[in-house]
Amino acid sequence: MTPLLLDTHALLWSVGDEEHLSPAAHEALSTGIVPAYVSVASIWEISIKRASGKLDAPENLLDMVAMARFIELGITFDHATRAGALPPHHRDPFDRMLVAQAQSEGFTLVTQDERMRLYDVPVLW
Numbered sequence: 256m257t258p259l260l261l262d263t264h265a266l267l268w269s270v271g272d273e274e275h276l277s278p279a280a281h282e283a284l285s286t287g288i289v290p291a292y293v294s295v296a297s298i299w300e301i302s303i304k305r306a307s308g309k310l311d312a313p314e315n316l317l318d319m320v321a322m323a324r325f326i327e328l329g330i331t332f333d334h335a336t337r338a339g340a341l342p343p344h345h346r347d348p349f350d351r352m353l354v355a356q357a358q359s360e361g362f363t364l365v366t367q368d369e370r371m372r373l374y375d376v377p378v379l380w
Contacts, residue, residue, distance in 0.1 A: 257377065258290040259283060260328065260357045262366035263297040263349065267312060270319040277380045280365050284323075291365075292328040293320055294356055300349040333359050344373035 261269065261284075268275040269284050276284070284291055298317070304310035313319060320327075330352065337355035338348070345351055345368075354374045357364040363377040372378050 256283070256289045257361055257363045258292060259365050259379065260292045260294060260353060260360070260362040261297065261325065262353055262364060262368060262371070263300050264367065265365040266293055266297050266320070266325075267301070270316070270323055271313060277367065280380055283365070283379060287324065291323075291325050292360075292362065293325045294328045294353055295330055296349050296352040296356070328356060328360070330356070331359070341374065345370045 265276065265280060269280075273281060283289055298320075301310060301312045301316065305312050334352060334356045337359055338352045341351050341354060345354070350368065350371065353364060353366075354371060354376050356362070357376045358374070363379050364371055365379050367380045
């Protein structure tokens with residue numbers, strides 16, 4: 256299996272509400288056999304939503320990410336260019352960035368968002 260890139264909701268569920276993960280996603284993330292990445296775009300999205308009062312996320316999220324041994328994935332010029340060129344199946348800029356990153360890096364996207372399947376990217380859920 257290719258490395259995994261967690262969508263924002265999959266990240267939050269994996270460190271706090273594992274029962275919301277699908278059995279396949281839970282198994283893939285809990286075994287640790289396949290590397291799992293977290294995009295800085297997800298951390299940015301969580302920070303924005305937390306600051307605006309739209310999301311109650313753990314204050315120690317970065318510690319939880321480190322404890323789960325998830326790997327940080329930065330945003331490159333290629334990621335940004337790809338995200339801007341994607342067809343408008345999804346309007347959320349954070350989700351579009353995750354799709355672009357998964358495409359660019361050859362990762363499988365861990366998400367329950369059905370709109371992500373409209374793009375040329377492998378999805379695990």
